[in-house]
Each structure stands twice: as C-alpha cells, then as structure tokens.
Amino acid sequence: MSRYTGPRVKIMRALGTELPGLSAKKTERRPYPPGQHGQARKKLSEYALRLREKQKLRLNYGLTDRQLRNLMIEARGSDIAAGAKLIELLERRxxxxxxxxxxxxxxxxxxxxxxxxxxxxxxxxxxxxxxxxxxxxxxxxxxxxxxxxxxxxxxxxxxxxxxxxxxxxxxxxxxxxxxxPDETSVPFAIEVQLIIEFYSQRL
Incomplete structure (x- = not known):
C-alpha cells in the first residue's frame, strides 16, 4: 500500500485520535468517525483494535505498510523490548x-x-x-x-x-x-503492545 495522501482529518476521525505528524488540524468539531453511522457506538474486534494502533503509527510517521513491517522486524531483533525499539527507530527518522x-x-x-x-x-x-x-x-x-x-x-x-x-x-x-528517544516519545496516545500483537502473527 502506498503512502496516504487523502483527507487527513477524516482519517484521524476514523482512528479516534489526533495525529500531530499527519495534520495540525483538530477533530474537536466532530470527534466521531466519518460517515452516516459515525456517531453510532461500535464494539471493535481484537483484530480491529490492533490494526487501529498500527495504522496510527503508520499514518502519523508517513510510512508504507512495508516500511513499518521492516522496522518491526528490525526492532524484534534488537536487545531491548521490541515496542520501545520500534518507537526509537521511528522517532530517529x-x-x-x-x-x-x-x-x-x-x-x-x-x-x-x-x-x-x-x-x-x-x-x-x-x-x-x-x-x-x-x-x-x-x-x-x-x-x-x-x-x-x-x-x-x-x-x-x-x-x-x-x-x-x-x-x-x-x-x-x-x-x-x-x-x-524512548517509548514515551510518541506525541499521541498509543498502545504499542497491540502493535506487537498485530505483527506477532505476521512475521
């Protein structure tokens, strides 16, 4: 999948968080997912929760799926915790x-x-x-x-x-x-463990 170039606020609304690296705009005017049923509460599956956290990282830092996957492979091979190493590698770009x-x-x-x-x-x-x-x-x-x-x-x-x-x-x-940088360096809320779990079944 190529780098995202679509509407930025729309994607932040879909993910339920503001991504400062993606856009300086805010979602406070419409803090709910886009679409006709955006305000309806939906219970997300475990897969959807993990995917959402992965997408937050990918879209905020402007990476392709392949780039993020390669960084995850590198992070898993390091001497420190994979989640902390992944954040370090992203922040050091x-x-x-x-x-x-x-x-x-x-x-x-x-x-x-x-x-x-x-x-x-x-x-x-x-x-x-x-x-x-x-x-x-x-x-x-x-x-x-x-x-x-x-x-x-x-x-x-x-x-x-x-x-x-x-x-x-x-x-x-x-x-x-x-x-x-360490795992606390990300300027938005993220559950790194869910990203680790997302890739654990794919690497």
Missing amino acids: LDNVVFRAGFARTIPAARQLVTHGHVLVDGKRVDIASYRLRAGQTVSLREKSRTHQTVETGLARKDLEAPTWLTVDKDTRSARVASL
Whole structure:
C-alpha cells in the first residue's frame, strides 16, 4: 500500500485520535468517525483494535505498510523490548526530527524540506527522509532556507513542544539529538503492545 495522501482529518476521525505528524488540524468539531453511522457506538474486534494502533503509527510517521513491517522486524531483533525499539527507530527518522524540532508544521512538510535539500546533518546536506540520526548529531537548516515559508509556518505552531531528547535552538534553526528517544516519545496516545500483537502473527 502506498503512502496516504487523502483527507487527513477524516482519517484521524476514523482512528479516534489526533495525529500531530499527519495534520495540525483538530477533530474537536466532530470527534466521531466519518460517515452516516459515525456517531453510532461500535464494539471493535481484537483484530480491529490492533490494526487501529498500527495504522496510527503508520499514518502519523508517513510510512508504507512495508516500511513499518521492516522496522518491526528490525526492532524484534534488537536487545531491548521490541515496542520501545520500534518507537526509537521511528522517532530517529530525519523527517520526524525536523518536525519535532518545530521546523515544519507536519511530517509531510518536513519530508519535503529534507528531499529538497534544505536540511543539514552535522553541516552536510542530507536529502533522505528516512536517514536515522544518532545521539550527538545536529540537524540544521541551510542559511538560505532558515526563512523558508515552511519553516516559518512550523515555528508558528504552538500546540507541540520539542521532546526532551532534542535540544532545539530556534534562533539558529538547529536541533541536537541529546539522547535516544524512548517509548514515551510518541506525541499521541498509543498502545504499542497491540502493535506487537498485530505483527506477532505476521512475521
């Protein structure tokens, strides 16, 4: 399945949660699933609950099903808990770090900054959105890109704070990875164990 490009608020309503990486808009005006029967209460099956949690991660971080599956395989092979490792790998993506630092309004906007060559890692241009940052590395913007409209729009967003594992300097448009993120780093409610259970029967 390809990356989602449809209505973002609609998908957040369907999943029952706001995904800050997907959209800066809110669902508070219509906090129920879309469609004619959206306000009718439905009891979800165990499979549906697990699928919903998986979709939250996939759509917030802008991944394809194959990308998320590959990350899950990598997480299961690590020395730490698979759920914690999965979150760490997702949060360390360059497009996500640009977003979490406040330099873009959403992850799709951050991905565009990266792929268009506006982002530097330790002073060198990196245009791969999935580039995985390490502790101690610094992300910054090219001097000519510091007043880019996407950056100004991102910095104007006030509903999200930078995570504790990032040290952000908005004046110089730079962010340093002070430490590796953990399972508490996700900026929305998620039950990682359900995602582990979803993949346990598929890997």
